[in-house]
Amino acid sequence: MVSTGSTTGGGLSTRRVVAVPELVDQARSGKARAVGRLISLVEDGSPQLREVMAALAPHVGRAHVVGVTGAPGVGKSTSTNALVRSWRSQGKRVAVLAVDPSSPYSGGALLGDRVRMGDHATDRDVYIRSMASRGHLGGLAWAAPQAVRVLDAAGFDVVLLETVGVGQSEVEVAGAADTTVVLLAPGMGDGIQAAKAGILEVGDVYVVNKADRPEAATVRRDLRSMLALTERRDAAWRPPVLLMSAQSGEGVEEVTEALDRHLAQAQESGDLERRRLRRARAEVEALAVDALRRQWEGVGSDGRVDDLAAQVAEGRLDPYAAADALLG
Amino acid sequence: MVSTGSTTGGGLSTRRVVAVPELVDQARSGKARAVGRLISLVEDGSPQLREVMAALAPHVGRAHVVGVTGAPGVGKSTSTNALVRSWRSQGKRVAVLAVDPSSPYSGGALLGDRVRMGDHATDRDVYIRSMASRGHLGGLAWAAPQAVRVLDAAGFDVVLLETVGVGQSEVEVAGAADTTVVLLAPGMGDGIQAAKAGILEVGDVYVVNKADRPEAATVRRDLRSMLALTERRDAAWRPPVLLMSAQSGEGVEEVTEALDRHLAQAQESGDLERRRLRRARAEVEALAVDALRRQWEGVGSDGRVDDLAAQVAEGRLDPYAAADALLG
Numbered sequence: 098m099v100s101t102g103s104t105t106g107g108g109l110s111t112r113r114v115v116a117v118p119e120l121v122d123q124a125r126s127g128k129a130r131a132v133g134r135l136i137s138l139v140e141d142g143s144p145q146l147r148e149v150m151a152a153l154a155p156h157v158g159r160a161h162v163v164g165v166t167g168a169p170g171v172g173k174s175t176s177t178n179a180l181v182r183s184w185r186s187q188g189k190r191v192a193v194l195a196v197d198p199s200s201p202y203s204g205g206a207l208l209g210d211r212v213r214m215g216d217h218a219t220d221r222d223v224y225i226r227s228m229a230s231r232g233h234l235g236g237l238a239w240a241a242p243q244a245v246r247v248l249d250a251a252g253f254d255v256v257l258l259e260t261v262g263v264g265q266s267e268v269e270v271a272g273a274a275d276t277t278v279v280l281l282a283p284g285m286g287d288g289i290q291a292a293k294a295g296i297l298e299v300g301d302v303y304v305v306n307k308a309d310r311p312e313a314a315t316v317r318r319d320l321r322s323m324l325a326l327t328e329r330r331d332a333a334w335r336p337p338v339l340l341m342s343a344q345s346g347e348g349v350e351e352v353t354e355a356l357d358r359h360l361a362q363a364q365e366s367g368d369l370e371r372r373r374l375r376r377a378r379a380e381v382e383a384l385a386v387d388a389l390r391r392q393w394e395g396v397g398s399d400g401r402v403d404d405l406a407a408q409v410a411e412g413r414l415d416p417y418a419a420a421d422a423l424l425g
Numbered sequence: 426m427v428s429t430g431s432t433t434g435g436g437l438s439t440r441r442v443v444a445v446p447e448l449v450d451q452a453r454s455g456k457a458r459a460v461g462r463l464i465s466l467v468e469d470g471s472p473q474l475r476e477v478m479a480a481l482a483p484h485v486g487r488a489h490v491v492g493v494t495g496a497p498g499v500g501k502s503t504s505t506n507a508l509v510r511s512w513r514s515q516g517k518r519v520a521v522l523a524v525d526p527s528s529p530y531s532g533g534a535l536l537g538d539r540v541r542m543g544d545h546a547t548d549r550d551v552y553i554r555s556m557a558s559r560g561h562l563g564g565l566a567w568a569a570p571q572a573v574r575v576l577d578a579a580g581f582d583v584v585l586l587e588t589v590g591v592g593q594s595e596v597e598v599a600g601a602a603d604t605t606v607v608l609l610a611p612g613m614g615d616g617i618q619a620a621k622a623g624i625l626e627v628g629d630v631y632v633v634n635k636a637d638r639p640e641a642a643t644v645r646r647d648l649r650s651m652l653a654l655t656e657r658r659d660a661a662w663r664p665p666v667l668l669m670s671a672q673s674g675e676g677v678e679e680v681t682e683a684l685d686r687h688l689a690q691a692q693e694s695g696d697l698e699r700r701r702l703r704r705a706r707a708e709v710e711a712l713a714v715d716a717l718r719r720q721w722e723g724v725g726s727d728g729r730v731d732d733l734a735a736q737v738a739e740g741r742l743d744p745y746a747a748a749d750a751l752l753g
Contacts, residue, residue: 154737377735381734381744386718389713389714407702412486415479416570416708420710423713
């Protein structure tokens with residue numbers, strides 16, 4: 098029943114206009130289907146988002162937004178499930194948003210989500226959703242923050258934002274979260290990986306998963322020494338490096354405890370407020386830029402950007418002068 | 426001798442102001458050191474870029490810009506070297522720009538470049554350079570196109586833009602190139618990889634490297650059937666799927682021939698002009714957006730974006746209304 102009724106036809110263009118105030122009310126009263134439809138509006142870049150975000154605004158800022166990132170193969174899904182289980186045992190409502198920066202498609206995500214739900218499938222206080230981030234959405238820049246807004250307003254205590262650590266995604270996840278967890282695992286050339294991908298700067302909590310493997314302790318030690326040499330944006334918080342086995346459940350509680358500790362510390366130091374301010378600024382700027390691009394490229398515009406681009410392509414104008422002309 | 430004299434101190438802030446017209450003249454007359462300094466200006470986001478790009482504008486648009494992408498492990502460096510060798514045997518001057526989207530650092534790139542030069546180290550008509558793309562540069566959005574502009578104006582016949590295929594980078598490379606080569610190799614789960622990463626839409630020429638391995642023919646066949654099912658932006662060009670062994674050199678000439686054929690066909694069909702127009706537009710827009718962001722966040726501004734972000738973070742304003750206010 099979950100997916101029926103959300104479209105009248107098959108394509109995006111025929112998606113039925115929904116009554117936003119109703120949908121927001123339903124989402125806030127815990128209806129998973131309404132939450133799902135709001136996130137679909139985000140995913141589709143619906144024109145109704147403006148109304149949705151206005152309706153959600155007074156209700157956001159309560160959830161603990163936790164970013165989880167790690168290279169393919171570190172056991173992200175299993176770890177996420179283990180963390181969800183730990184939070185649930187504390188009575189918390191948990192939403193998981195899995196963003197795949199390499200996938201332009203959201204099709205098929207539903208099936209994946211159901212498989213992933215696993216032991217949480219019948220738990221009304223757990224919501225799991227995959228989201229495509231590529232294409233017209235501008236990547237994580239505003240789609241993920243908006244989806245987080247939906248889940249936050251829907252009253253989840255924890256919103257876990259999961260992404261695979263490739264390219265710039267782990268930096269973007271860190272930008273969108275209150276607390277960022279970086280997952281590693283033995284046997285993946287982690288030392289070089291860590292230094293290369295810039296994860297040393299973004300993690301608030303580091304977790305070496307698959308801790309039952311003998312090399313886990315070495316990974317931890319290496320990571321600790323690299324972290325000691327890294328300049329961090331927040332000197333007051335020394336990110337712990339924890340061992341965990343998501344499979345067996347060992348060490349999972351220590352991780353959720355560390356996440357709570359980080360939130361409390363960030364609240365106290367003012368770092369949380371600074372992060373949320375930075376996040377809101379990035380989101381506002383991304384929306385403003387998006388609006389400008391539409392204006393520049395839109396039907397009914399004077400085609401100025403195309404004319405300028407033609408002059409640049411032909412070498413009659415340099416790109417800076419063209420940018421000046423576009424803005425001026 | 427290559428790297429001395431480009432700075433007076435150690436840090437970016439003390440980088441000596443250079444005489445742009447001189448540097449451009451030297452680069453155009455084939456001086457590798459001048460080319461390198463111009464690309465460093467791009468990498469640093471130097472304020473002098475404006476002057477550099479104005480001086481380069483009349484001299485661009487001659488090089489064949491070839492993008493090469495592929496997952497880690499397909500043999501990108503070896504393939505690039507093999508292609509360079511093939512072009513050199515035709516008497517062409519070749520520049521290679523290797524962009525690593527996962528690396529925030531350019532430090533150490535020099536050593537890597539020298540190692541990579543390999544048999545081209547003493548060849549004045551080959552230029553190889555790595556570039557970091559992360560950080561303040563806005564990724565590939567304008568740094569790579571500007572570096573390509575430098576190499577194009579410096580008179581290279583072919584500019585090979587190499588990037589590792591993760592996240593969005595292969596789409597960005599395709600956007601920055603006249604012709605895009607997608608590299609695959611047997612034994613990497615290519616079928617799923619291909620479908621997932623969206624490479625079926627971006628390649629103009631597909632190359633299955635390591636063709637000496639028995640499964641290469643299977644990869645080729647699978648890829649061909651997937652391509653047959655894919656809607657392409659340019660119906661006139663049916664991308665070939667070629668077998669190559671970069672190590673032994675077998676099949677390399679067929680690849681450079683296919684690249685030449687694609688260029689000729691794109692020129693004739695008008696697709697090349699459309700691509701270059703699209704590329705110029707993206708570059709102009711990226712520079713305009715960058716200028717706006719500076720304005721919004723800049724010292725001496727009225728702090729409006731921070732004020733708006735605070736209202737959004739506190740739930741007093743929704744992000745769309747804030748974006749409107751920022752623009753209005």
